[in-house]
Amino acid sequence: MSKPKVAFFDFASCEGCQLCVLDLHPEQLLDLLNVIDIVEFREAISEKADTFDIAIIEGSITRESDIPRLQKIRDKAKILIALGACAHIGGINALKNFQTKDEYQEAVYPTAPQKYETSHARAISEVVQVDAFIPGCPIDTNEFIKVVKNLVLGKKPGLPDYPVCMECKKNENVCVYELGMQCLGPVIRAGCDARCPSNGGYCFGCRGLITEPNLHSQKDIIQKYNLTYEKMMDKFKLFLERNKEVFPK
Amino acid sequence: MSKDVKIDIQHITRVEGHGNIKIDVQSGELKECKLEIVEAPRFFEAMLKNRHYDESALITSRICGICSVGHVLGSLTASEDAFGIKISEQEKNLRCLMNIGEHYESHVLHIYFLAVPDFAGAKSVLPLVNTHKDVVVRALKLKKLGHEIGNMIGGRLIHPTAMRVKAMTKIPTPEILHDIIHRLEEAKTELKKDIGILKTFIIPNFERETEYISLYKYGEYAFLEGNIYSSDIGETSYKNYLDITNEYLVDHSTAKRAKHNRKSYMVGALARFNNNHQWLSEDAKTIAADLGLKAPCYNPYMITIAQFVELFHLADEGIKAAQSLLDNGVELENRKFTIKPGRGIGAVEVPRGILFHDYVYNDQGYIQKANCIIPTGQNLQNIEDDFRALVPTILDKSKEDISLMLEMLVRAYDPCISCSAHILNVEFE
Amino acid sequence: MCKELKLKNKDENLYIPEKARIVEIKTFTEKEKFFKLELVSQKSLGHVPGQFVQLSILGIGEAPISISSPPSSDHFFDLCVRAVGNVTNKLHTLKVGDEIFIRGPFGHGFDDQILAKMQGKHLLFIAGGIGYVPLRSLINKVLKSPQKYQKISILYGCKTPKERMYQDELTKIKAMGSNIEFLETVDHADTDWTGNQGVITTLIPKVKFDPAKTIAVIVGPPIMYKFVLISLMEKDIPKKNIYMSLERRMKCGVGKCGHCQMDGVYVCQEGPVFNYEDVYQKEEVL
Amino acid sequence: MSLNSSLKIDKKILLENLEKTIQKYDLIALKKKGENYLYDYIQKSKEIIFKYHPTVLSPKKFFFPKEEVLFEYTADGEVTPKSETKPTILFGIRPCDVNGIHILNEAFAESKGDPNYLAKKENSLVIGLDCEKLCDENAFCYRVKSQNSTKGADLFLHDLGLEFALTIITDKGKKFAQEYLQSSPGSEQALTKYQAAKKKSFSLVAPFRDLDKLPEIFSKNQNHVIWKEKGSKCLSCGSCIMVCPTCYCFDVADEFALNLQKGERLRRWDACMLSSFAEVAGGENFRDKAENRLKHRLNRKFNYLMKKHGQAVCVGCGRCVRACLADINPKLIVKVLTGEQE
Numbered sequence A: 001m002s003k004p005k006v007a008f009f010d011f012a013s014c015e016g017c018q019l020c021v022l023d024l025h026p027e028q029l030l031d032l033l034n035v036i037d038i039v040e041f042r043e044a045i046s047e048k049a050d051t052f053d054i055a056i057i058e059g060s061i062t063r064e065s066d067i068p069r070l071q072k073i074r075d076k077a078k079i080l081i082a083l084g085a086c087a088h089i090g091g092i093n094a095l096k097n098f099q100t101k102d103e104y105q106e107a108v109y110p111t112a113p114q115k116y117e118t119s120h121a122r123a124i125s126e127v128v129q130v131d132a133f134i135p136g137c138p139i140d141t142n143e144f145i146k147v148v149k150n151l152v153l154g155k156k157p158g159l160p161d162y163p164v165c166m167e168c169k170k171n172e173n174v175c176v177y178e179l180g181m182q183c184l185g186p187v188i189r190a191g192c193d194a195r196c197p198s199n200g201g202y203c204f205g206c207r208g209l210i211t212e213p214n215l216h217s218q219k220d221i222i223q224k225y226n227l228t229y230e231k232m233m234d235k236f237k238l239f240l241e242r243n244k245e246v247f248p249k
Numbered sequence B: 001m002s003k004d005v006k007i008d009i010q011h012i013t014r015v016e017g018h019g020n021i022k023i024d025v026q027s028g029e030l031k032e033c034k035l036e037i038v039e040a041p042r043f044f045e046a047m048l049k050n051r052h053y054d055e056s057a058l059i060t061s062r063i064c065g066i067c068s069v070g071h072v073l074g075s076l077t078a079s080e081d082a083f084g085i086k087i088s089e090q091e092k093n094l095r096c097l098m099n100i101g102e103h104y105e106s107h108v109l110h111i112y113f114l115a116v117p118d119f120a121g122a123k124s125v126l127p128l129v130n131t132h133k134d135v136v137v138r139a140l141k142l143k144k145l146g147h148e149i150g151n152m153i154g155g156r157l158i159h160p161t162a163m164r165v166k167a168m169t170k171i172p173t174p175e176i177l178h179d180i181i182h183r184l185e186e187a188k189t190e191l192k193k194d195i196g197i198l199k200t201f202i203i204p205n206f207e208r209e210t211e212y213i214s215l216y217k218y219g220e221y222a223f224l225e226g227n228i229y230s231s232d233i234g235e236t237s238y239k240n241y242l243d244i245t246n247e248y249l250v251d252h253s254t255a256k257r258a259k260h261n262r263k264s265y266m267v268g269a270l271a272r273f274n275n276n277h278q279w280l281s282e283d284a285k286t287i288a289a290d291l292g293l294k295a296p297c298y299n300p301y302m303i304t305i306a307q308f309v310e311l312f313h314l315a316d317e318g319i320k321a322a323q324s325l326l327d328n329g330v331e332l333e334n335r336k337f338t339i340k341p342g343r344g345i346g347a348v349e350v351p352r353g354i355l356f357h358d359y360v361y362n363d364q365g366y367i368q369k370a371n372c373i374i375p376t377g378q379n380l381q382n383i384e385d386d387f388r389a390l391v392p393t394i395l396d397k398s399k400e401d402i403s404l405m406l407e408m409l410v411r412a413y414d415p416c417i418s419c420s421a422h423i424l425n426v427e428f429e
Numbered sequence C: 001m002c003k004e005l006k007l008k009n010k011d012e013n014l015y016i017p018e019k020a021r022i023v024e025i026k027t028f029t030e031k032e033k034f035f036k037l038e039l040v041s042q043k044s045l046g047h048v049p050g051q052f053v054q055l056s057i058l059g060i061g062e063a064p065i066s067i068s069s070p071p072s073s074d075h076f077f078d079l080c081v082r083a084v085g086n087v088t089n090k091l092h093t094l095k096v097g098d099e100i101f102i103r104g105p106f107g108h109g110f111d112d113q114i115l116a117k118m119q120g121k122h123l124l125f126i127a128g129g130i131g132y133v134p135l136r137s138l139i140n141k142v143l144k145s146p147q148k149y150q151k152i153s154i155l156y157g158c159k160t161p162k163e164r165m166y167q168d169e170l171t172k173i174k175a176m177g178s179n180i181e182f183l184e185t186v187d188h189a190d191t192d193w194t195g196n197q198g199v200i201t202t203l204i205p206k207v208k209f210d211p212a213k214t215i216a217v218i219v220g221p222p223i224m225y226k227f228v229l230i231s232l233m234e235k236d237i238p239k240k241n242i243y244m245s246l247e248r249r250m251k252c253g254v255g256k257c258g259h260c261q262m263d264g265v266y267v268c269q270e271g272p273v274f275n276y277e278d279v280y281q282k283e284e285v286l
Numbered sequence D: 001m002s003l004n005s006s007l008k009i010d011k012k013i014l015l016e017n018l019e020k021t022i023q024k025y026d027l028i029a030l031k032k033k034g035e036n037y038l039y040d041y042i043q044k045s046k047e048i049i050f051k052y053h054p055t056v057l058s059p060k061k062f063f064f065p066k067e068e069v070l071f072e073y074t075a076d077g078e079v080t081p082k083s084e085t086k087p088t089i090l091f092g093i094r095p096c097d098v099n100g101i102h103i104l105n106e107a108f109a110e111s112k113g114d115p116n117y118l119a120k121k122e123n124s125l126v127i128g129l130d131c132e133k134l135c136d137e138n139a140f141c142y143r144v145k146s147q148n149s150t151k152g153a154d155l156f157l158h159d160l161g162l163e164f165a166l167t168i169i170t171d172k173g174k175k176f177a178q179e180y181l182q183s184s185p186g187s188e189q190a191l192t193k194y195q196a197a198k199k200k201s202f203s204l205v206a207p208f209r210d211l212d213k214l215p216e217i218f219s220k221n222q223n224h225v226i227w228k229e230k231g232s233k234c235l236s237c238g239s240c241i242m243v244c245p246t247c248y249c250f251d252v253a254d255e256f257a258l259n260l261q262k263g264e265r266l267r268r269w270d271a272c273m274l275s276s277f278a279e280v281a282g283g284e285n286f287r288d289k290a291e292n293r294l295k296h297r298l299n300r301k302f303n304y305l306m307k308k309h310g311q312a313v314c315v316g317c318g319r320c321v322r323a324c325l326a327d328i329n330p331k332l333i334v335k336v337l338t339g340e341q342e
Ligand SMILES: Cc1cc2nc3c(=O)[nH]c(=O)nc-3n(C[C@H](O)[C@H](O)[C@H](O)COP(=O)(O)OP(=O)(O)OC[C@H]3O[C@@H](n4cnc5c(N)ncnc54)[C@H](O)[C@@H]3O)c2cc1C
Pocket: A156, C052, C061, C062, C063, C064, C065, C066, C067, C080, C081, C082, C083, C084, C085, C086, C087, C088, C089, C130, C133, C134, C246, C247, C248, C249, C250, C251, C272, D279, D280, D281, D282, D283
């Protein structure tokens, strides 16, 4: 098996997902380097690559000028992977899309609002074809390893497509609704080991919706616990602005 | 000596975020000298508008993956300042541990992955896997320690899940605390093994005195609370941070810049060291002396050494915090409080320097206005000024060498450009 | 006093597979390949037609695959596999001499009782696409002594001419004898195709049979069953004279993992071969 | 064994004895972790909670773990079975869960027997503990007659205040009791009194009407509107399955280590309520609607598997009722199908 060449690229993001990629045990890094050839990873190496087999993209598209750069990467890559919520579903970046461009530009650069190029934040799949994605904000390092390994082995990425609730129950948590909080877990893709609810928080949806979310039932739950529909939709805003099921345009 | 040099480095590697360097020397005269930030602006302050206090840390942690805990700490402090909440000793200790986790991850990444290859003449850490495997393995373990402390205390290091206004939603068991103590002690032993390597580094002999700004609390090497200290003018209340930062925009960068007493100032490990060195732990002081780091130090290439010294201090601090938690017992705290409308400011030290979060809340606890000032933005002008001082003295070198020295200088500042670029300023009356 | 729970035979771990080696590969179509395998232990697989094995490739996974060869006393057996996912795609990349793993044979196939019932009858085999594979084991078995049956009709339907498998063998069968009849059809013809065109049910009227003395065996994709069964019912073939082999998701093959359960039935144990009479009233059969 | 050869054991002595077993056994019992109650490993007997608080997961997790390795292998094809077990005591298991264990025992012992489950089971001892009254409003053990189940335990205790009445259920339990628990003959009267009190506290509640006929009733009602009505609410989250003491579906996965030199075949809990559970190659999904999955799940409990086990395969512990955010409650569904009013 020849080692696939892997290159990392980033767009608008916090680069936390790339840092998670580096969060490896020493043996894991050595093993990983036996399986793939990292030819470009700006955060950690100086080399730049002209050719690669797998492109791993972090970050969302927020400028028209990002598009040709992304397309070029797509043209060169055999497999293109979206890394993390920003690339996968627009991530936190898309929260600004609820405001007009004027509003957010004005708010941030009041003295020179038009100064910097920007437009609405998008997932990379809205611009180019994406072959696989690794969800989460940030990604789970083990899931990253699993997806890469599976691709090298010629397997499907193998992400779960069921709600966070399942993992939350496996962790024996008391449901956060019982504790008076609201949670998007019932419609969000598992795979994070229900990190947030298991650590005293609630799920705010960073891994995106499952394929067949029952959003109607999610609304009923909100009512049952005397929480408001508006507040629930407000929570969806954090990570799911790009999702047409939640926010039909 | 008359020489033409044109340097254009697109996307400086081994830094977080996107930055370009542009230098134009004609007939020995410096015509142009720029550090460009080409990162896409992300408009965080706009996004914070109308968000609930429970989400302000959740959102701002996403400004930067590597300073994520720092943003959380700054954000929580700002909210607590606004609501008039005092946090408990226990919470302070837990936050101290989170802060240590982040500094371990960040400093180790910077020292070993970004800076060491420069001194070792390698393009990156990857070739070192073959030549210096023990060092690479050690570095990965130390970095991982940062992540693991983050996981154990805060749910995870990058974008922690358990850190909330007033108190954590999760508490560590005594076993975890013992483990942390043990591993921080181990970390010190491991770090000592690399002192020899650091000593072999030939650090460019470049000095330029500037203004050094950091957090300050008498008697402490301050990270999490205190006022602002300037090496030029002394102490200023954290509430008056805007008097220090004076943000402004330049054409070639999406990141805002800052200036105070002079044209530029420096924040970060070296600024902290220069201002607070007397309160380093004994071990850290010894290491500093051993590595030839003496305050005041005006050589920006020494930032890396200052970070290394901080790792010892932080380990000692972490051991103290964990021991105090063990001695006093840890309990899940009540997180109830009353929301008060008004403004709150948080100032904390993150790996790259001092950071400010400034929120105005309404009576429902929703943000009306926000301002976040990030360390790298504050350093940018200082880096450019260093360029200006450095370039004329190295014109006799080859273009490659000049480029490398400039890149090394940028990397020494450990700039987290990704976050600096997203930050904006909302004027307060 | 209650009985204690004990594993009857400690050596018998039903999850541990045994090694098999690929001895021959033939490419049938773009997606289907034929594999002749041998058990490395040189034991005979000891299956009956209609049974399946759990084929695994370590590191990739496991998949249920029907045994395509008739029962035999040697240690060889055939599989025919369509590449659709992890295991099957990987299998397609393997070469002669490579080793894979096998558990089984599993399931309830065309056992002696069913075979006895078939004697003297008109056998009507209806195969859709890859459904021919599990049927092939039975067809080849009955073709060893065709005289035992009144008549043997094989109806075979594929989506396109390119997807037809076992062509050599089928040509031979076609020429075998007077009481053997072979009809095929494709859903979508290409320019070279001169045979029947249309879904498989269009072949049924072309076969003359006495419903009471006919035994039909159907294997194909889920949608095919529905229409074929309607046709056969219209022709008054009694339900008890219809056999079918069902596909379900399976993870263990031994009635534990729950994936193949339909109604109360574990397909991997009571099936995959079912008598229509036994299941037609059950939930989720079709 | 009938209850008449009564034994008793002093509470204090019992705790002391249990603590002694920790040297040789892993001891599992109900304990408190944070705000939460769960079955977990015990170091000191004082951690044991005697008053029952419903737990999220049932004790099945110890015999049939959330994830376990079936065998390990190397890239060269060397396969090594793996079913590690440690001698374990499960202490204080309530009747519903004891019954759940009994059902799993039967299910995993069927035909050739599941080596991993049976190895763990063989190496462990289950000490049941009776409930004098219903634990909460969601539990409905009485409706499926499992409030008095002892089958599935090796020993069974009834809390009489300062002492326990001890009933021996299996030979293994008897041996253990002789070796570790200094029990003495007890008064039959005390136990009878206890049982009378229990009977009284359960007297207001009754089993499902036509409990024994549920399989037929379910078969007849495969097209009942309730399936659609409740199914449309279902989130397909699988929570009900995770928490169920008698659900045992699993998924099997191969995981190579990152070095691709060795790997494991694992099994993990799976759930028939998840949308892709019955999907096969080609995209055909034999149970693609939540209503069909819900119908399947409850038919397993009250019809398909009930016929096989000769008793309802739902033990009425109420966990899925507590876990389901969509308020899908087997008790209410059964009542609708039997036409019973509260
Ligand atoms: C009794 C029986 C006999 C079979 N005989 C043959 C045969 O002779 N030749 C042949 O090519 N195929 C046969 N199949 C189908 C074959 O099992 C599946 O195509 C195979 O499991 C897919 O495995 P995979 O790892 O390649 O695909 P996967 O990567 O697992 O999945 C591909 C798709 O198949 C689905 N799937 C997953 N597991 C199974 C499963 N166990 N059964 C069915 N679908 C599944 C997935 O949901 C997905 O949609 C048979 C199936 C059964 C139940």
